[in-house]
Amino acid sequence: MKIDLEARSQEKFGRPLAELDDTTICTMLEDIVREHAATMPLNEGKRRLYYLSAEFLIGRLLTNNLIELGVYDDVKAQLAAAGHDLGAVEEREVEPSLGNGGLGRLAACFLDSIATLGLPGDGVGLNYHYGLFHQRFVDLQQAAEPDGWLDRQDWLVKDEKAYTVEFGGFTVKSRLYDIDVLGYGRTTKNRLRLFDLESVDDSLVPVNSIDFDKGELAKNLTLFLYPDDSDDAGRLLRVYQEYFMVSNAAQLILDEAVERGSNLHDLPDYAVVQINDTHPSMVIPELVRLLVDVHGFEFDEAVSVVRRMVAYTNHTILAEALEKWPLESLKTVAPRIAEIVVKLDELERAENGSNDAVAIVRDGVVHMAHMAIHYGFSINGVAALHTKILEDTELHPFYELYPEKFSNKTNGITFRRWIMDANPALSGVLDDVLGTDWRTSCDLSGLLAFKDDDAVLARLDDAKSEAKAGMREFLWETQGVRIPEDAIIDVQVKRIHEYKRQQMLALYIIWKYLDIKNGNIPARPLTIIFGGKAAPAYTIAQDIIHLILLLSRWIAADPVVSPHLQVVMIENYNVSAAERVIPAADISEQISLASKEASGTSNMKFMLNGAVTLCTLDGANVEIADLVGDENIYTFGTSSKEVERLYAEHAYDAHAHYLRPGVKLLVDFIANPAFLALGNAERLHRLHDDMAWKDWFMALLDIEEYIQKKEQVLADYENRDAWRKKSLVNIAKAGAFSSDRTIRQYNEDIWHL
Numbered sequence: 001m002k003i004d005l006e007a008r009s010q011e012k013f014g015r016p017l018a019e020l021d022d023t024t025i026c027t028m029l030e031d032i033v034r035e036h037a038a039t040m041p042l043n044e045g046k047r048r049l050y051y052l053s054a055e056f057l058i059g060r061l062l063t064n065n066l067i068e069l070g071v072y073d074d075v076k077a078q079l080a081a082a083g084h085d086l087g088a089v090e091e092r093e094v095e096p097s098l099g100n101g102g103l104g105r106l107a108a109c110f111l112d113s114i115a116t117l118g119l120p121g122d123g124v125g126l127n128y129h130y131g132l133f134h135q136r137f138v139d140l141q142q143a144a145e146p147d148g149w150l151d152r153q154d155w156l157v158k159d160e161k162a163y164t165v166e167f168g169g170f171t172v173k174s175r176l177y178d179i180d181v182l183g184y185g186r187t188t189k190n191r192l193r194l195f196d197l198e199s200v201d202d203s204l205v206p207v208n209s210i211d212f213d214k215g216e217l218a219k220n221l222t223l224f225l226y227p228d229d230s231d232d233a234g235r236l237l238r239v240y241q242e243y244f245m246v247s248n249a250a251q252l253i254l255d256e257a258v259e260r261g262s263n264l265h266d267l268p269d270y271a272v273v274q275i276n277d278t279h280p281s282m283v284i285p286e287l288v289r290l291l292v293d294v295h296g297f298e299f300d301e302a303v304s305v306v307r308r309m310v311a312y313t314n315h316t317i318l319a320e321a322l323e324k325w326p327l328e329s330l331k332t333v334a335p336r337i338a339e340i341v342v343k344l345d346e347l348e349r350a351e352n353g354s355n356d357a358v359a360i361v362r363d364g365v366v367h368m369a370h371m372a373i374h375y376g377f378s379i380n381g382v383a384a385l386h387t388k389i390l391e392d393t394e395l396h397p398f399y400e401l402y403p404e405k406f407s408n409k410t411n412g413i414t415f416r417r418w419i420m421d422a423n424p425a426l427s428g429v430l431d432d433v434l435g436t437d438w439r440t441s442c443d444l445s446g447l448l449a450f451k452d453d454d455a456v457l458a459r460l461d462d463a464k465s466e467a468k469a470g471m472r473e474f475l476w477e478t479q480g481v482r483i484p485e486d487a488i489i490d491v492q493v494k495r496i497h498e499y500k501r502q503q504m505l506a507l508y509i510i511w512k513y514l515d516i517k518n519g520n521i522p523a524r525p526l527t528i529i530f531g532g533k534a535a536p537a538y539t540i541a542q543d544i545i546h547l548i549l550l551l552s553r554w555i556a557a558d559p560v561v562s563p564h565l566q567v568v569m570i571e572n573y574n575v576s577a578a579e580r581v582i583p584a585a586d587i588s589e590q591i592s593l594a595s596k597e598a599s600g601t602s603n604m605k606f607m608l609n610g611a612v613t614l615c616t617l618d619g620a621n622v623e624i625a626d627l628v629g630d631e632n633i634y635t636f637g638t639s640s641k642e643v644e645r646l647y648a649e650h651a652y653d654a655h656a657h658y659l660r661p662g663v664k665l666l667v668d669f670i671a672n673p674a675f676l677a678l679g680n681a682e683r684l685h686r687l688h689d690d691m692a693w694k695d696w697f698m699a700l701l702d703i704e705e706y707i708q709k710k711e712q713v714l715a716d717y718e719n720r721d722a723w724r725k726k727s728l729v730n731i732a733k734a735g736a737f738s739s740d741r742t743i744r745q746y747n748e749d750i751w752h753l
């Protein structure tokens with residue numbers, strides 16, 4: 001592809017490139033990429049993958065697409081020659097916010113890898129007009145504002161296809177938008193297909209209460225990334241959204257299979273559906289419905305077809321993701337689907353001897369994961385430990401029934417975004433040291449040969465300094481925070497959730513604050529950075545944010561402590577912020593309660609960018625630890641087996657742990673009189689009492705060992721030579737976590753494209 005920006009500028013605006021502003025240039029570049037992508041053919045193949053997901057957290061696309069097309073350096077140079085900075089232009093792009101967290105970001109990395117490997121496979125989801133909320137901090141608390149992104153974006157292309165979706169009592173028409181998904185160095189593409197309502201009405205936003213008047217539903221169904229599910233109305237709306245998504249997806253799948261020559265009896269030869277958590281699991285009864293009601297199949301044959309084409313990924317063992325819908329809700333939303341679900345349940349009971357533990361419908365409740373396992377041909381977890389827990393505990397009765405369906409697919413991250421785009425300095429060093437093959441192979445193991453090479457270690461160190469300078473600039477410009485140049489950068493970025501234990505890091509901060517007050521001055525400043533959003537209905541998570549913001553302000557105002565300790569909570573943490581912060585990190589905080597984090601993917605991003613991990617043996621941390629070896633990682637905490645035992649036997653006594661003198665001091669600090677005066681007393685009391693009496697995710701069980709380990713990390717950081725080697729080994733071993741590897745495994749074991 002050849003781009004002549006000067007010519008384009010003259011042609012479009014009658015002005016030289018030098019005179020355009022950043023926003024105009026951004027739009028111009030987006031147009032150029034989109035127009036070029038429109039001419040690229042789709043990846044072809046008889047069997048096509050449909051990756052169904054309620055979330056796709058794709059992040060900004062411009063830089064990524066320029067890299068995929070191999071024109072990034074050229075565009076940068078042309079802009080520079082006209083006095084522009086591509087970095088500043090990139091900042092003009094609005095980030096689509098079509099996802100909440102890990103599962104949505106994983107889906108985006110997967111789309112990138114599927115396209116890069118040249119496999120025929122599209123993402124299918126919903127075109128939410130207001131994605132995840134925009135987070136603001138007001139009075140040291142999270143405020144959630146609607147984040148309309150649609151009117152300022154340029155990637156969506158209207159597709160010809162449109163369907164009708166029948167709900168109980170009313171019918172809507174859909175509209176389909178595509179975003180082209182390019183692969184690295186590829187001349188073919190895939191798409192992200194996002195369904196919207198034909199009759200959607202943007203003027204309805206923002207609303208907090210949902211109107212179930214059928215006319216209103218036809219206007220607002222796609223306005224929100226699945227909304228608050230803390231009450232019945234929110235849950236019902238989610239069922240409506242899910243059915244809208246899967247009905248469109250199923251119609252699209254059948255349509256395209258027929259276009260490619262399928263007679264539908266051979267549908268599994270033409271299509272495979274990967275369902276991302278249980279949100280799209282109604283695609284199973286919907287496919288059966290279409291085959292029976294529209295295409296005249298016998299019920300049994302329809303079921304046998306669907307059974308050979310649907311695969312399910314489980315992303316968490318937390319109950320909230322294993323959706324259970326009242327059968328009554330299904331009857332309201334889509335009566336025919338409720339009927340089919342009941343038949344699927346009867347069929348399953350007939351086959352497996354009516355075992356309630358694995359039933360699809362039990363006591364009027366539909367267990368979506370159970371349906372996905374019985375009627376899918378594959379179920380996978382997302383890290384070795386997670387899959388083991390599914391097999392041995394959480395889904396054990398299913399594992400006994402269908403051991404052959406279970407497999408592990410450890411998550412991965414796309415190297416295009418997480419190093420080439422996010423960390424050009426490090427990418428440049430790797431090019432010089434290893435040659436550029438790593439850009440396609442994602443194999444960085446050649447770096448190990450330079451473990452004792454001072455020049456290479458120094459260059460890696462320079463790249464880290466450059467990334468830190470970029471992050472400092474970003475945090476100053478967007479958050480108004482200044483970070484000391486020589487600070488150790490210690491980062492925990494992810495959704496705010498008790499199991500991820502941001503509250504445990506907050507307790508460490510209290511400990512460190514008191515330690516410095518006691519005269520123990522650290523060798524150099526420590527900057528602890530948090531980023532993440534809390535679900536608006538998740539009260540304790542909001543309380544944790546409040547505590548972090550309070551600590552941040554309190555410490556910044558303390559003349560004794562502030563030169564040595566800084567706490568930063570990034571406002572509105574998103575993919576773009578992650579790209580600035582992760583490359584700069586020295587320490588990667590992965591401190592979830594063992595057994596609770598299915599995999600994690602930020603752990604992989606940090607490692608790839610040379611941070612050293614401080615972690616519990618949870619999720620993919622276990623695999624990172626195996627790869628890098630004991631001397632290049634810091635692990636601590638109660639094992640997942642022991643945690644499972646404590647839960648099973650109700651043997652964890654939070655209050656007994658709280659009463660230990662060192663611990664009580666820290667927890668009580670949350671509700672000290674000065675904090676109560678400065679902050680929100682209700683939030684602080686609630687969080688304090690929760691930790692002192694309940695502590696469901698056992699932060700107090702691990703806190704002492706955590707503090708000890710972290711102090712060791714900080715001390716070891718001062719041995720600069722040894723630390724640089726640790727960092728090198730982490731980068732060198734990160735190839736195992738390329739999402740290209742993950743996608744190859746999905747394809748070889750599940751999709752067979």
Ligand code: 4GP
Pocket residue numbers: 101102103104106277315316321382411597598599600601619
């Ligand atoms: C997340 C898991 O919490 C995380 O451990 C995992 O890395 C990620 O999925 C991708 O597999 N789960 C979700 C969710 O985001 O909504 O269940």
